[in-house]
Amino acid sequence: xxxxxxxxxxxxxxxxxxxxxxxxxxxxxxxxxxxxxxxxxxxxxxxxxxxxxxxxxxxxxxxxxxxxxxxxxxxxxxxxxxxxxxxxxxxxxxxxxxxxxxxxxxxxxxxxxxxxxxxxxxxxxxxxxxxxxxxxxxxxxxxxxxxxxxxxxxxxxxxxxxxxxxxxxxxxxxxxxxxxxxxxxxxxxxxxxxxxxxxxxxxxxxxxxxxxxxxxxxxxxxxxxxxxxxxxxxxxxxxxxxxxxxxxxxxxxxxxxxxxxxxxxxxxxxxxxxxxxxxxxxxxxxxxxxxxxxxxxxxxxxxxxxxxxxxxxxxxxxxxxxxxxxxxxxxxxxxxxxxxxxxxxxxxxxxxxxxxxxxxxxxxxxxxxxxxxxxxxxxxxxxxxxxxxxxxxxxxxxxxxxxxxxxxxxxxxxxxxxxxxxxxxxxxxxxxxxxxxxxxxxxxxxxxxxxxxxxxxxxxxxxxxxxxxxxxxxxxxxxxxxxx
Ligand code: NAD
Numbered sequence: 001x002x003x004x005x006x007x008x009x010x011x012x013x014x015x016x017x018x019x020x021x022x023x024x025x026x027x028x029x030x031x032x033x034x035x036x037x038x039x040x041x042x043x044x045x046x047x048x049x050x051x052x053x054x055x056x057x058x059x060x061x062x063x064x065x066x067x068x069x070x071x072x073x074x075x076x077x078x079x080x081x082x083x084x085x086x087x088x089x090x091x092x093x094x095x096x097x098x099x100x101x102x103x104x105x106x107x108x109x110x111x112x113x114x115x116x117x118x119x120x121x122x123x124x125x126x127x128x129x130x131x132x133x134x135x136x137x138x139x140x141x142x143x144x145x146x147x148x149x150x151x152x153x154x155x156x157x158x159x160x161x162x163x164x165x166x167x168x169x170x171x172x173x174x175x176x177x178x179x180x181x182x183x184x185x186x187x188x189x190x191x192x193x194x195x196x197x198x199x200x201x202x203x204x205x206x207x208x209x210x211x212x213x214x215x216x217x218x219x220x221x222x223x224x225x226x227x228x229x230x231x232x233x234x235x236x237x238x239x240x241x242x243x244x245x246x247x248x249x250x251x252x253x254x255x256x257x258x259x260x261x262x263x264x265x266x267x268x269x270x271x272x273x274x275x276x277x278x279x280x281x282x283x284x285x286x287x288x289x290x291x292x293x294x295x296x297x298x299x300x301x302x303x304x305x306x307x308x309x310x311x312x313x314x315x316x317x318x319x320x321x322x323x324x325x326x327x328x329x330x331x332x333x334x335x336x337x338x339x340x341x342x343x344x345x346x347x348x349x350x351x352x353x354x355x356x357x358x359x360x361x362x363x364x365x366x367x368x369x370x371x372x373x374x375x376x377x378x379x380x381x382x383x384x385x386x387x388x389x390x391x392x393x394x395x396x397x398x399x400x401x402x403x404x405x406x407x408x409x410x411x412x413x414x415x416x417x418x419x420x421x422x423x424x425x426x427x428x429x430x431x432x433x434x435x436x437x438x439x440x441x442x443x444x445x446x447x448x449x450x451x452x453x454x455x456x457x458x459x460x461x462x463x464x465x466x467x468x469x470x471x472x473x474x475x476x477x478x479x480x481x482x483x484x
Contacts, residue, residue, distance in 0.1 A: 013199025
């Protein structure tokens with residue numbers, strides 16, 4: 001029997017009940033059962049967390065970077081020890097397969113590893129004799145209290161895009177997990193609490209919109225990082241910048257995948273299938289619209305359908321399962337509505353996943369993969385982010401035709417091309433408006449030492465996530481000009 005006491009917040013080094021009166025049920029999406037409750041914390045809880053973080057900031061920011069990163073080395077070791085447990089927790093609360101969860105936890109750990117390089121990556125620069133006997137030096141200094149707001153689709157990974165970098169730079173930190181998947185983030189904080197982190201340096205406040213809005217408005221927070229859908233990313237960016245904060249807000253996506261006639265389909269199609277249906281399509285880097293160029297259309301479509309048909313849907317914890325459920329019953333209903341709409345709009349439904357069920361998990365939020373052909377750029381399935389296992393195929397005449405479709409779309413997160421021509425690949429990479437480009441790669445996810453984030457309506461802000469940008473985002477540059 002699951003403990004349904006609303007989850008506590010972690011504030012000032014202690015687990016404390018939220019002041020919330022409402023809660024959101026957390027489900028195991030494969031079973032459809034309630035496994036926990038997320039309290040809808042209030043502005044008072046945010047205030048308490050910011051107060052604890054502000055109180056911890058003076059001592060933490062004065063702690064030498066090399067000592068700050070010792071905490072992260074311990075954290076990394078604990079994450080390795082609890083790797084399998086964390087991956088299972090991600091699958092239990094999110095639904096993705098265990099292998100997919102392992103991959104995401106690995107990506108999170110990679111961020112901790114990169115943040116451990118803070119003593120080098122925080123270095124400033126200087127110049128002697130900018131004038132005769134005058135020297136100039138630039139030092140990076142932490143900002144203060146920083147906040148991050150996470151989406152549901154990568155429970156353990158997305159918080160680690162921010163937390164290790166923020167605290168390695170000497171900031172203190174407040175995290176709001178997605179109310180749909182709070183459990184692995186709670187576990188991350190339990191592990192962090194074992195790493196000699198001073199109280200108040202990292203805090204966790206569970207909740208929903210009220211917490212986000214309180215974070216955007218709170219005068220004690222200097223910077224806000226957000227990951228989620230485009231409308232909320234835009235709103236958070238506007239509200240928090242209006243309140244004078246530094247903001248990076250990563251939004252939604254509609255990622256186009258181009259297949260050239262010279263692509264090696266034997267190698268490309270398994271990768272493309274994984275891009276479209278991996279994590280049941282709940283990935284901001286998922287391929288969603290396939291643009292086969294010229295005569296490759298028929299072959300690519302047939303192979304995509306055959307590969308999709310061979311996916312094994314089920315509980316992500318079970319061996320052999322290759323696609324788990326989507327996050328909730330409401331989300332499954334939304335995906336089904338999109339498939340209905342694609343049919344009504346005149347696209348050809350080649351594979352229909354709407355009625356797929358898993359026999360021994362009748363209450364799970366399962367939906368099978370769907371594939372549409374003949375998708376026009378004006379159809380909702382070709383333009384909206386569905387965030388489910390629905391592939392749209394739209395044949396194009398040439399690369400220019402593909403670019404007309406891609407450039408007309410407001411999102412520009414990731415895009416991929418499959419080709420055996422270096423010249424075509426170079427042209428694609430050069431012309432793409434999306435900021436993350438894959439060449440014979442289906443999910444163009446930059447590793448933690450490179451910047452992560454899209455363009456246009458997929459990203460609001462200037463500095464991207466992790467890599468060197470994280471050290472820029474989480475510090476201010478102070479210039480000292482001296483004459484002695
Ligand atoms: P979401 O926008 O619904 O929620 C994200 C966060 O915002 C959650 O913590 C939620 O509690 C909060 N929130 C929701 N509605 C709000 C509102 N009206 N006002 C203030 N806060 C609100 O997104 P989601 O469904 O959790 O995640 C899926 C979305 O995230 C997809 O659009 C996906 O593309 C996007 N995403 C983007 C990236 C990226 O790198 N660009 C990465 C992962 C996910």
